[in-house]
Amino acid sequence: MEMYRSHVMICKGTGCNSAGSERIAQNFEAELKKHGLENEVVVERTGCFGLCALGPIVIIYPEASFYSQVKPEDVEEIVKEHLLKGRVVKRLLYAETVAEDKIKSINEVDFYKKQVRVALRNCGVINPENIDEYIAFDGYKAIEKVLTTMTPAEVIDVVKRSGLRGRGGGGFPTGLKWEFASKSVNDKKYVLCNADEGDPGAFMDRSVLEGDPHAIIEAMTIAAYAIGADQGYVYCRAEYPIAVKRLTIAINQAREYGLLGDNILGTGFKFDMEVRLGAGAFVCGEETALIASIEGERGMPRPRPPFPAVKGLFGKPTILNNVETYANIPQIFLNGPEWFASMGTEKSKGTKVFALGGKINNTGLVEIPMGTTMREVIFEIGGGIPNGKKYKAAQTGGPSGGCIPAEHLDVEIDYDNLIALGSMMGSGGLIVMDEDNCMVDIARYFLDFTVDESCGKCTPCREGTKRMLEILDKITEGKGEKGDIEMLETLAHTIKNASLCGLGQTAPNPVLSTLTYFRDEYEAHIKDKKCPAGVCQGLAKYFVIEEKCKGCGICAKQCPVSCISGKPKTPYVIDSAKCVKCGVCLEKCPFKAIVKQ
Amino acid sequence: MKSIKELEEIRKRTLDTINIRKERTGTRVVVGMATCGIAAGARPVLLTVMDEVKKNNLSDVAVTQTGCIGMCRLEPIVEVYRPNEEKVTYVKVTPSKALRIVNEHIMQGKVVDEYTIGSED
Numbered sequence: 001m002e003m004y005r006s007h008v009m010i011c012k013g014t015g016c017n018s019a020g021s022e023r024i025a026q027n028f029e030a031e032l033k034k035h036g037l038e039n040e041v042v043v044e045r046t047g048c049f050g051l052c053a054l055g056p057i058v059i060i061y062p063e064a065s066f067y068s069q070v071k072p073e074d075v076e077e078i079v080k081e082h083l084l085k086g087r088v089v090k091r092l093l094y095a096e097t098v099a100e101d102k103i104k105s106i107n108e109v110d111f112y113k114k115q116v117r118v119a120l121r122n123c124g125v126i127n128p129e130n131i132d133e134y135i136a137f138d139g140y141k142a143i144e145k146v147l148t149t150m151t152p153a154e155v156i157d158v159v160k161r162s163g164l165r166g167r168g169g170g171g172f173p174t175g176l177k178w179e180f181a182s183k184s185v186n187d188k189k190y191v192l193c194n195a196d197e198g199d200p201g202a203f204m205d206r207s208v209l210e211g212d213p214h215a216i217i218e219a220m221t222i223a224a225y226a227i228g229a230d231q232g233y234v235y236c237r238a239e240y241p242i243a244v245k246r247l248t249i250a251i252n253q254a255r256e257y258g259l260l261g262d263n264i265l266g267t268g269f270k271f272d273m274e275v276r277l278g279a280g281a282f283v284c285g286e287e288t289a290l291i292a293s294i295e296g297e298r299g300m301p302r303p304r305p306p307f308p309a310v311k312g313l314f315g316k317p318t319i320l321n322n323v324e325t326y327a328n329i330p331q332i333f334l335n336g337p338e339w340f341a342s343m344g345t346e347k348s349k350g351t352k353v354f355a356l357g358g359k360i361n362n363t364g365l366v367e368i369p370m371g372t373t374m375r376e377v378i379f380e381i382g383g384g385i386p387n388g389k390k391y392k393a394a395q396t397g398g399p400s401g402g403c404i405p406a407e408h409l410d411v412e413i414d415y416d417n418l419i420a421l422g423s424m425m426g427s428g429g430l431i432v433m434d435e436d437n438c439m440v441d442i443a444r445y446f447l448d449f450t451v452d453e454s455c456g457k458c459t460p461c462r463e464g465t466k467r468m469l470e471i472l473d474k475i476t477e478g479k480g481e482k483g484d485i486e487m488l489e490t491l492a493h494t495i496k497n498a499s500l501c502g503l504g505q506t507a508p509n510p511v512l513s514t515l516t517y518f519r520d521e522y523e524a525h526i527k528d529k530k531c532p533a534g535v536c537q538g539l540a541k542y543f544v545i546e547e548k549c550k551g552c553g554i555c556a557k558q559c560p561v562s563c564i565s566g567k568p569k570t571p572y573v574i575d576s577a578k579c580v581k582c583g584v585c586l587e588k589c590p591f592k593a594i595v596k597q
Numbered sequence: 598m599k600s601i602k603e604l605e606e607i608r609k610r611t612l613d614t615i616n617i618r619k620e621r622t623g624t625r626v627v628v629g630m631a632t633c634g635i636a637a638g639a640r641p642v643l644l645t646v647m648d649e650v651k652k653n654n655l656s657d658v659a660v661t662q663t664g665c666i667g668m669c670r671l672e673p674i675v676e677v678y679r680p681n682e683e684k685v686t687y688v689k690v691t692p693s694k695a696l697r698i699v700n701e702h703i704m705q706g707k708v709v710d711e712y713t714i715g716s717e718d
């Protein structure tokens with residue numbers, strides 16, 4: 001490898017890539033050549049830096065200059081000024097890094113200051129398609145240590161002592177899971193990785209696979225050694241083409257180096273793995289459905305027990321862990337379980353990655369120690385709510401979770417605290433809602449998702465969620481009646497208690513949680529026929545303000561159902577009974593004389 | 598297949614080339630590369646420093662550039678920051694002076710007094 005004085009790191013995660021970062025990379029290569037710098041400066045394509053809202057992102061080392069929203073045509077200037085003459089192009093830097101007297105390093109800005117990167121530590125720092133770069137930052141050192149100095153029982157003990165719990169949603173202690181599988185006696189065992197990531201708005205697992213695929217390979221090999229498996233599969237949704245491509249490259253490189261195969265590092269240990277593609281069904285993220293899908297069956301869950309640790313893939317003992325769970329494993333072996341357990345709260349150790357989305361300034365990926373408050377994540381790291389709007393709630397746990405209202409913003413994030421609030425950690429999607437969001441509509445949105453994604457095998461989930469959605473539709477259309485809320489609650493409890501798998505058992509959570517914290521919004525829809533946030537079209541009413549109306553008649557001409565009448569130069573009137581609430585009149589009125597209520 | 602020893606070699610070799618992406622603690626060599634510096638011959642100086650650093654495998658040394666340092670008549674200017682030591686500024690540097698700076702100051706910690714800005718006035 002050549003020595004370069006400067007490294008240009010270009011984010012090629014899915015977000016920046018779709019914003020054109022490949023063109024930027026190519027322009028850099030061309031400009032560097034033009035200025036004869038190609039032997040001094042290297043261009044690397046990396047995984048996600050996290051601040052997706054400001055992509056495409058380019059970081060230049062050794063200064064660690066953080067360029068945001070870079071356009072292909074900016075590249076020439078960066079090369080000429082920064083790389084040739086050493087003058088950082090201030091105008092293109094991430095504004096937060098430019099202080100009056102100096103340029104702050106990225107670790108000093110609010111978005112990164114409170115983050116602790118364990119699972120994401122290599123994302124954006126290495127070229128994920130080059131195994132040597134992973135190796136350089138202590139990659140494959142943990143597997144070396146495990147294979148040459150530890151027994152399987154010691155490996156399991158380390159994971160147990162770290163306190164690591166599953167990051168895929170359930171929060172089950174990882175060491176215990178491995179121990180169960182290690183105790184199942186069988187000639188064949190499997191190690192699986194769940195990269196299905198079906199929670200809408202979540203993209204932590206995708207970013208780890210795109211930015212640091214070797215960490216997953218190393219961790220699965222450690223797991224295989226611990227339980228005595230020789231074959232692994234990563235189940236990844238086919239909608240993640242970049243992740244699949246990088247993981248496949250990484251697996252091939254690991255095989256070439258003998259880090260997968262028959263005699264790993266000359267120790268005689270044997271393990272290999274493959275990628276299996278899912279077609280993007282939410283239920284296929286559930287462990288027994290995922291196993292069925294890998295077996296070539298239709299992806300449907302089955303009752304447990306037997307648990308996969310006893311009878312899993314092809315009837316053999318199997319462990320399944322989430323991508324982010326695995327991403328922590330090599331670090332635990334390198335730095336010790338005590339180091340990991342020193343982060344977080346009493347029962348939730350380490351860090352958690354969240355995908356920030358919705359009404360928040362810094363849309364993107366953040367990794368924070370467990371125990372950080374919701375307020376810190378949303379207002380300090382996330383930069384707060386755009387356009388000066390008021391925070392209303394944040395949804396965690398996606399369609400299986402619930403919302404956290406303003407009065408609980410100071411809750412310390414961990415598995416148990418979120419459950420106590422009627423939500424859950426989930427896989428790490430965090431969707432922020434402001435005063436313009438209607439909570440009934442939000443609950444309806446998530447239920448619509450679960451109705452779509454229910455596999456149909458069990459009746460409570462298949463029929464029950466559908467009935468709940470019908471009631472929510474009715475309420476948001478302004479046809480809600482007395483007794484609807486109670487019926488929602490009865491259905492919710494039945495579905496939770498009687499469903500076969502986690503999909504049904506958690507599907508009512510968004511409704512129950514919004515009913516707990518925003519019952520008044522449901523009541524306003526049903527009793528007053530009003531949507532307080534003005535979202536539900538069915539409940540909207542359009543009025544002409546007489547004093548402002550000049551009688552121009554534009555609204556009447558534009559109305560597609562001719563429900564506006566009046567004479568020129570006198571105030572017009574909207575017939576609410578005929579109005580379809582399309583909003584065209586409000587949009588077209590030149591005098592702002594039409595309002596929606 | 599790679600042995601554990603080969604893996605360690607790859608680790609060390611690659612780290613040398615990419616550890617400028619991590620928070621640094623080692624020595625930093627800064628070459629003034631504004632128009633004035635380039636006109637005075639800063640690029641050959643920069644390339645010499647890089648070559649010499651590479652040749653001697655000085656993995657904790659970062660070579661960077663900066664814009665105009667403000668003393669254009671003294672260009673090319675090279676600044677050396679060693680951990681816990683005062684910054685040393687060299688002026689009117691040539692490739693052969695750069696060689697001595699790397700070999701004596703950076704590698705052995707002996708400041709090359711006669712090239713520093715102090716001996717100029």
Ligand SMILES: Cc1cc2nc3c(=O)[nH]c(=O)nc-3n(C[C@H](O)[C@H](O)[C@H](O)COP(=O)(O)O)c2cc1C
Pocket residue numbers: 165166167168169170171172174194195196197198199282283284285286287288320321322323325427501502503
């Ligand atoms: C409907 C449903 C969807 C799920 N989707 C995912 C998913 O996308 N990714 C994931 O890691 N776990 C998902 N899970 C949880 C898995 O069943 C399983 O608990 C998890 O992968 C175990 O890994 P962990 O212990 O490392 O978290 C889902 C569960 C249910 C019920």
